């Protein structure tokens with residue numbers, strides 16, 4: 792991996808992501824939901840903290856938030872917080888280089 796990637800892993804081509812739809816990826820065993828909203832790319836944990844369902848990527852996207860399809864918990868895509876402000880999803884840094892999207896994942900400390 793080149794120096795400039797510095798811990799970032801290849802995710803997909805920028806054009807593979809459809810506006811306001813999520814896609815699921817596994818990067819280094821981390822379950823990632825990636826979204827394109829306008830020009831922005833967001834990558835968050837795909838695991839909903841409510842019942843630990845791996846379905847965030849199927850959530851409805853609105854106003855840079857994603858709604859878990861199971862029970863409607865709503866998370867901001869920029870910081871992962873629940874709509875009310877408390878901590879929700881892990882958020883992973885992304886960057887775009889030459890039309891390719893890269894993400895820097897980390898593993899969650901499992902404590903459930």
Ligand code: FES
Pocket residue numbers: 839840841842843844859860861862863864
């Ligand atoms: S599992 Fe996501 S809101 Fe219940």
